[in-house]
Amino acid sequence: MNFEKLVQKAKKEYYSIFRGEPPAILIGSATCGISAGSNEIKKVIEDEITRENIEARIIPVGCIGSCYAEPLIGIFKDNKEGIFYGPVNKKIVKEIIKKNIIEDEVAEENILGTIQVKETGNTGSFFESDFMRLQSRQILRRCGLINPEDINHYLATGGYTGLLKALEMGADEIIDTIKRSGLRGRGGAGFPTWLKWDLCRQSNSKEKYIICNADEGDPGAFMNRSLLEGDPHSVIEGILIGAHTIKAKKAYIYCRAEYPAALEKLEKAIKDLDKIGLLDIEIVIKRGAGAFVCGEETALIASIEGRRGMPRTRPPFPTTKGLWGKPTVINNVETFAAVSLIFQEGVEQFSSIGTGSSKGTKTFSLVGDVKRTGLIEVPLGTTLKRVIFDIGGGIKNGGNLKAVQIGGPSGGCLPASMMDTEIDYDSLTSAGAIMGSGGLVVLSDDSCMVEIARYFLEFTQRESCGKCVPCRLGTQQMLLILNDIVQGNGSPEDIETLHEVAEAVKAASLCGLGQTAPNPVLTTLKYFREEYVEHVMNGRCPAAYCRELMHYFIDEKLCTGCMVCSKVCPADAIVGLEDEVHFIDQEKCLKCGSCMDVCKEGAILKVPGPGKSIE
């Protein structure tokens, strides 16, 4: 069958879902959705459909981004706008089926908005909601609205037309197109994608490789996972365009083993692509084995070759000497998806979004103490304030914003006063952070910045491959100091030492891991120095976060002796008889805060300072 016919058939099939004849039920079934219970919801829906003997299709889709509202379902019926509901539970879902499908009324509970999906574009109140309105869904435009395991859904929405366009172009024209788009790598450093491809294309070698970096080792980031789970073909299409440009016959996708669902979807996508005859290179999937440093390109190459994932000095860069010593292009997942976007939708659409030096959009995982956590995509140049307050809905539980951690372990912490910073490669770098791959962790007053710095140091120290001395010993030294400080054993000189070691590690390390490991320390020292000072001078953690420097305390005046707290305490640390005031045994207390969560009287308080000194 020729491509045109294939697409016609695919469109007919795909758009019929949204006409809802017979009714269609979309279920968010990405890893996040499943963890929130979407499999159980699906079971309930299946049972209801059988029991009520109604005709309906169930379509598993990826994550539409509203993780905060998971589990999430969408119902399409009778040519009407579809309705998205979330969060749903087993009871609500039965109600929704009854009202929305059987009785043809709108179920009122937990409506997120309406959605209409048409060939001419998507509309509906969901896209007008606060969470969606300020975003620009480009890379993620299909996530949550297609079945990632059905190639027809991809074909129906413009899939592989970018590849066909590219196949008609010469390499010069492709590279020029990407150059005009202004695309920079989405894996962290923001290197111009056209230049990388051009360098590799210029090397004359018969054998060349293309690698997709899907390692996503940044803790707190899941953009690549969501994209691979929600729209795997968009990444594969970009890989094929790359292979065609540099004339590679083999491509590797290096994906974390922690992402089993993404791996599965990729395998299926490659098989399906082969079936329709569009796969003209070999694509090999390599499962990572749990080492953060393997996200670094030279380490990743070593890992594919079957060695320890140790970085090496560059140059030579992989574009001249990469996998098996051959010229290799290595790009991030989102970069490849951006390439397919550019070829499908045109350069102008892509480059009209963004700022002078940072074009297009960027996806972020918005997590931490923000109300609406999830996967977002915003035009580059959007301010942090807009992301956290307008899209994310501000801080949870009425707290105040303290800082944003951006760029993962290599990034930095920006204080609340800097929320007018625009998200683009250069503004973030001058603020002392980096774009990174897109983890955005929002921190409220409840977080201790010294502890956050310690956390990242523990991470980089553990993940340092140990090859170079500054990184191996420097991160260890910094961690020891930070451990002392958060335990109340720090001394005033520690702050200066910490600063010195950090500068040295930054200057002298071999690879990006070591060069950037001090960033969380340096930014917190710069913006939150007074917190360090409080810890070392007064043994106090102002945020009452560091476990050795805080304790929970029951206010006698407020405690009614209802025993709710003692029942939930996982350490049996709360003593007291019914109707009498309760006490916390500080020796046993885990400081988990379970008691505070459940106390209706607000009688449990978090206090800075060790418990013993109070008694």
Added chain:
Amino acid sequence: MQKLREILESYQGKREDIIPILQDIQGKYGYLPENALRELSKFTGVSESQIYGIATFYAQFRFTPKGKKHVMVCTGTACHVKGSDQIIDAIQRHLKIKEGDTTPDNEYSLEAVGCIGCCSLAPCAMINEKVISRIKPRQIKRLLPQKS
């Protein structure tokens, strides 16, 4: 050893096969048994010490068997901020084992792992393949019931 032979048969024995084979072995046995590593060394012609060198480098590999239920607590940034340390603490107390260990009855093993990609629903843990999100310390006793 039959299982091991089946795994090896699907590979050519090249150096780049080592990590995938180790993953397959661990997938079948739940850990890397010593004699399997010896066979792998013969199969690929790469020395045993080098194979150990590779296996110990990557966090995924373990050299002791897992419990029937392998509990992995995420220690990624989002989960850390939401109190994954306390989750680990609570599990350690409840199961009376340390992180990295297995209960004497082989029922549970406990491991701290890097981000599992569900940060928006932090804190998270995984029991075998199943992700449990928004986990609370007070749920531990119910999630990990003990026989006695």
